[in-house]
Amino acid sequence: MSKVQELEAEVEDLTIHLADMLEAALYFAGVKEDQLENAVKTYVESLDDVFEDDDGEMGYKEIIKVIHHIKIAKPEFFA
Numbered sequence: 001m002s003k004v005q006e007l008e009a010e011v012e013d014l015t016i017h018l019a020d021m022l023e024a025a026l027y028f029a030g031v032k033e034d035q036l037e038n039a040v041k042t043y044v045e046s047l048d049d050v051f052e053d054d055d056g057e058m059g060y061k062e063i064i065k066v067i068h069h070i071k072i073a074k075p076e077f078f079a
Helices: 003-028 033-051 060-073
Strands: none
Touching (some): 003 033, 033 060
16 A cells, blocks of 8 residues: 555544544434534535635644524524
8 A cells, every 4th residue: 555545544533533522522412313414514514604715733622612693593403
């Protein structure tokens, strides 16, 4: 396996891990387990709504801001 292929595999693994972490964050924010997949899709779609054209860094405060936005926009996701 080439170095590029190794790096691509590592990026793919990290992407999967981050998706799992996002599901966990949404679950602990109160999203019903059967709505996690929809909430993740909504989270990704909401990034532009919340931050418009801002290309700033995404820290925990920004993640919380997006989850708060989802709580208002899609209350049916939450228990």
